[in-house]
Amino acid sequence: MYVATKGGERAIEAAHAWLAEERRGDPAVPELSVAQIREQMSLAVNRVMAEGSLHDPDLAALAIKQARGDLIEAIFLIRAYRTTLPRFGASVPVDTARMAIDRRISATFKDVPGGQVLGPTFDYSHRLLDFALMAEGAPPPAPTRDPETANTAAPAPHVLALLDRDGLMEPQTDGAETPPDLTRSPLEMPAERALRLQALARGDEGFILGLAYSTQRGYGRTHAFVGELRIGRCIVEMEIPELGFAVGIGEIELTECETVNQFTGSKTEPAQFTRGYGLVPGQSERKAIAMSLVDRALRWEELGEDNTGAPAQDAEFVLSHCDNIQATGFLEHIKLPHYVDFQSELELIRRLRREAVAAAPQSAAPAAHSAPAPSSSPAPSSPAKGEAAE
Amino acid sequence: MTARATRKARPERPAMSEDYNFAYLDEDTKRMIRRALLKGIAIPGYQVPFASREMPMPYGWGTGGVQVTAACLVPEDRLKVIDQGADDTTNAVSIRRFFERTAGVATTTRTREATLIQTRHRIPEEPLREGQILVYQVPIPEPLRFLEPRESETRRMHALEDYGLMHVKLYEDIARHGEIATSYAYPVRVAGRHVMDPSPIPKFDNPKLSGNAAIQLFGAGREQRIYAVPPWTQVVSLDFEDHPFTPSKADAACDLCGAAGSYLDEVITDDAGSRMFVCSDTDYCTTRQAEGHRGRLNREEVA
Numbered sequence: 001m002y003v004a005t006k007g008g009e010r011a012i013e014a015a016h017a018w019l020a021e022e023r024r025g026d027p028a029v030p031e032l033s034v035a036q037i038r039e040q041m042s043l044a045v046n047r048v049m050a051e052g053s054l055h056d057p058d059l060a061a062l063a064i065k066q067a068r069g070d071l072i073e074a075i076f077l078i079r080a081y082r083t084t085l086p087r088f089g090a091s092v093p094v095d096t097a098r099m100a101i102d103r104r105i106s107a108t109f110k111d112v113p114g115g116q117v118l119g120p121t122f123d124y125s126h127r128l129l130d131f132a133l134m135a136e137g138a139p140p141p142a143p144t145r146d147p148e149t150a151n152t153a154a155p156a157p158h159v160l161a162l163l164d165r166d167g168l169m170e171p172q173t174d175g176a177e178t179p180p181d182l183t184r185s186p187l188e189m190p191a192e193r194a195l196r197l198q199a200l201a202r203g204d205e206g207f208i209l210g211l212a213y214s215t216q217r218g219y220g221r222t223h224a225f226v227g228e229l230r231i232g233r234c235i236v237e238m239e240i241p242e243l244g245f246a247v248g249i250g251e252i253e254l255t256e257c258e259t260v261n262q263f264t265g266s267k268t269e270p271a272q273f274t275r276g277y278g279l280v281p282g283q284s285e286r287k288a289i290a291m292s293l294v295d296r297a298l299r300w301e302e303l304g305e306d307n308t309g310a311p312a313q314d315a316e317f318v319l320s321h322c323d324n325i326q327a328t329g330f331l332e333h334i335k336l337p338h339y340v341d342f343q344s345e346l347e348l349i350r351r352l353r354r355e356a357v358a359a360a361p362q363s364a365a366p367a368a369h370s371a372p373a374p375s376s377s378p379a380p381s382s383p384a385k386g387e388a389a390e
Numbered sequence: 391m392t393a394r395a396t397r398k399a400r401p402e403r404p405a406m407s408e409d410y411n412f413a414y415l416d417e418d419t420k421r422m423i424r425r426a427l428l429k430g431i432a433i434p435g436y437q438v439p440f441a442s443r444e445m446p447m448p449y450g451w452g453t454g455g456v457q458v459t460a461a462c463l464v465p466e467d468r469l470k471v472i473d474q475g476a477d478d479t480t481n482a483v484s485i486r487r488f489f490e491r492t493a494g495v496a497t498t499t500r501t502r503e504a505t506l507i508q509t510r511h512r513i514p515e516e517p518l519r520e521g522q523i524l525v526y527q528v529p530i531p532e533p534l535r536f537l538e539p540r541e542s543e544t545r546r547m548h549a550l551e552d553y554g555l556m557h558v559k560l561y562e563d564i565a566r567h568g569e570i571a572t573s574y575a576y577p578v579r580v581a582g583r584h585v586m587d588p589s590p591i592p593k594f595d596n597p598k599l600s601g602n603a604a605i606q607l608f609g610a611g612r613e614q615r616i617y618a619v620p621p622w623t624q625v626v627s628l629d630f631e632d633h634p635f636t637p638s639k640a641d642a643a644c645d646l647c648g649a650a651g652s653y654l655d656e657v658i659t660d661d662a663g664s665r666m667f668v669c670s671d672t673d674y675c676t677t678r679q680a681e682g683h684r685g686r687l688n689r690e691e692v693a
Contacts, residue, residue, distance in 0.1 A: 186439035186614035329449030344573035
């Protein structure tokens with residue numbers, strides 16, 4: 001006799017034990033420490049912190065270790081942890097013009113006040129596997145600049161601010177209102193730019209990259225130049241009510257990208273350069289550049305541009321689908337049991353087929369199976385329902 | 391709900407994790423969710439946006455239902471969790487364990503003993519009673535979503551009570567298939583006003599939504615929406631006078647307990663096309679078997 005499958009609890013426990021074993025891999029190979037991941041997988045750590053929306057390199061490294069290197073899973077762990085944290089308050093806005101710069105390049109000017117700094121970049125590295133890394137040993141030390149001539153303390157004003165003075169650049173104004181917090185209030189459409197930028201900053205790097213690329217290929221083209229890309233550390237300051245002034249509470253690494261976009265003017269705006277903006281915690285210039293392109297594409301309405309129907313211009317489309325934790329959860333949920341819905345679909349399809357076969361003339365009965373039986377025709381309503389099977 | 395929300399000294403319960411607040415969420419978050427629930431109760435069927443939190447289980451796996459349950463649970467509650475009508479499906483087991491660990495509440499598989507039931511895709515067969523809460527996990531709360539993908543547009547349609555598109559869709563189904571080709575997540579109208587997605591329950595369950603004694607709460611975590619059907623509210627499945635709504639199920643009786651009026655799972659028993667039907671509601675089926683009811687494949691066990 002049939003007995004319903006029981007023991008889900010034991011199966012879950014056994015699966016988790018097996019997972020833990022797989023995570024460790026061959027016990028003969030030394031185990032990775034969280035510090036090793038933090039120091040040597042720093043760009044992965046940066047991505048997990050950025051998309052997990054939590055600055056904590058140790059926890060991000062731990063999440064990567066626990067997730068077996070699956071970065072979206074690691075981001076998920078960080079997000080779930082982050083939700084449980086109390087909030088003490090908000091910092092004052094970080095001033096990226098006062099960034100201690102590690103890397104700063106402009107694609108629009110050969111030289112800029114503060115200089116171009118290449119920094120620790122993969123750019124111009126030939127992508128040849130370095131087999132020396134398979135052997136252990138320290139790399140030769142990188143040359144350091146003479147501290148006497150180093151201009152780390154020299155101010156590095158934003159490149160686009162220089163254009164701004166000539167009136168060629170759309171002016172940047174500070175909004176008076178405190179922007180809404182995406183993680184504390186539900187996303188409602190239409191979303192203002194501050195909210196869009198928040199969503200993009202924690203959005204999936206791959207999704208943002210793909211959208212940005214699509215604008216370069218003509219789906220909502222914005223003619224972007226990298227006006228400035230800078231990576232460095234910024235002081236985070238907080239107003240302490242008892243003190244009456246802001247004090248630095250720490251330092252975070254940021255990547256900021258500002259694009260200059262050609263703009264020939266519209267019904268409402270004169271010809272001038274416009275901006276796209278990307279800001280991502282950690283060192284993540286691919287994401288920051290992509291974000292600034294998507295930001296600019298999403299601004300079509302305020303600039304009076306045409307909506308060409310490109311995906312990157314559609315704020316509701318972009319914001320509803322850029323979060324990889326939402327996306328991966330919903331995508332993967334279709335592996336959960338759907339017996340009940342599938343059963344109701346079975347009944348429906350059987351009934352429709354029965355009716356179609358009964359309605360067909362006797363001589364044409366065999367054909368009724370293949371041809372226009374409604375149950376097998378891809379009627380728009382039926383597949384739509386199928387996709388709605390949650 | 392106010393009466394339930396009073397905190398009393400916690401009775402003896404299984405070991406509970408002390409690392410998190412009662413039922414995992416912090417009290418501010420619970421309060422935010424309770425406000426959304428009260429608003430939902432006040433406007434039956436209206437989708438209330440709420441600041442859904444990231445939960446330690448994936449979106450799409452019941453995070454909305456879990457947040458609603460967390461906001462409603464009190465230490466005296468007795469919780470039942472079902473998925474596909476069954477208490478022992480893996481995700482139901484996982485969610486039940488989550489609340490055992492974070493809230494330390496008592497759990498049960500018995501519908502009549504539960505004070506709060508979290509469900510995915512089914513309404514229990516046994517009628518619910520006053521004081522019980524049924525929490526639904528909702529994937530896509532918007533009944534108009536597959537007709538109009540834009541949230542800004544569907545909210546406008548609800549506000550204007552502009553449901554023509556839905557009726558056209560149902561009409562086109564009839565024109566094309568001879569009947570409304572929706573077998574689950576069948577749209578309903580609540581209290582004569584809002585069209586609502588009842589979550590992907592089979593349309594067989596739709597009549598149980600109406601005039602139900604229990605509070606019915608719907609949570610969609612990823613989509614950040616909460617909605618509700620207060621007790622004894624009229625819920626009508628959309629139809630036409632000449633094509634009335636018909637709840638449907640497999641044309642069979644349960645092979646284990648013999649129930650003719652419960653929703654059935656079809657189970658393939660070999661590779662030669664043999665199949666059997668069993669109640670999807672496992673508590674209903676085992677209760678009936680305990681009472682001596684027997685189905686087609688269960689007769690030899692009659693003592």
